[in-house]
């Protein structure tokens with residue numbers, strides 16, 4: 001607590017360490033740097049640009065499809081990709097895609113927010129829905145699955161379907177890259193979850209290096225340019241830019257006591273005294289996923305009997321779910 005107090009005080013009275021003339025609005029705890037709003041915005045954009053070039057995320061020939069949920073992360077991501085494209089000669093126009101899961105007002109309001117943003121920046125925006133693509137809304141799926149002995153939380157079903165739809169839609173649109181807005185906090189949280197459940201295959205899957213050829217054939221290359229930015233920094237960036245983004249969390253996430261939420265709270269608590277913890281987790285993920293990538297991705301030998309996607313079983317999770325709810 002003491003540490004916190006000192007930092008807050010410092011942020012009110014200190015001047016920006018970069019320009020030296022404006023008042024600081026933020027102390028970057030892991031570096032101790034005071035930043036004014038202009039320098040903060042610039043520093044966030046520098047981090048994004050450096051991440052993109054360090055990991056060779058984009059080339060001028062790419063056709064980028066952006067998964068736009070309407071939340072702060074995907075809005076900040078799209079805004080930066082628009083800026084980057086303006087400086088890239090002859091680049092292909094960006095396309096933003098949103099998927100309506102059918103979670104009541106939550107899904108539709110979120111998509112309205114996404115739509116307004118795209119209109120403002122004249123970005124092509126395409127909207128899809130669970131209902132149209134697979135015949136059922138997430139709500140209807142949960143109603144069916146709720147009675148099952150092996151019922152898992154709604155987020156699991158949602159993730160399986162969304163992941164597949166985003167990939168297939170982006171491929172159909174002629175995309176070469178699928179850009180996602182996952183931030184540093186998302187990565188650390190997911191990594192820690194996968195450790196706790198010993199899901200090493202999932203850690204391997206998220207590796208940034210190329211998977212094996214038989215897998216790449218099915219999955220579009222995904223990039224996460226915000227992966228070096230903690231969640232609170234993306235939020236501050238979006239607020240300082242006055243972006244209109246959707247702030248409400250998914251009602252299912254509130255309703256179900258998923259472990260993910262507890263893991264996030266755990267990381268948030270640790271961060272108070274050890275702000276470097278998220279970065280350590282992220283770097284741990286980078287190293288471990290490399291090692292596991294060689295081991296696991298080369299061991300996937302089956303193709304789903306229904307859709308042909310790589311899987312460790314006869315039928316992939318997506319097709320199994322579609323069959324269950326059919």
Ligand SMILES: [Zn+2]
Nearest residue numbers: 016019036039
């Ligand atoms: Zn400054």
Ligand SMILES: [Zn+2]
Nearest residue numbers: 304307316319
């Ligand atoms: Zn399948």
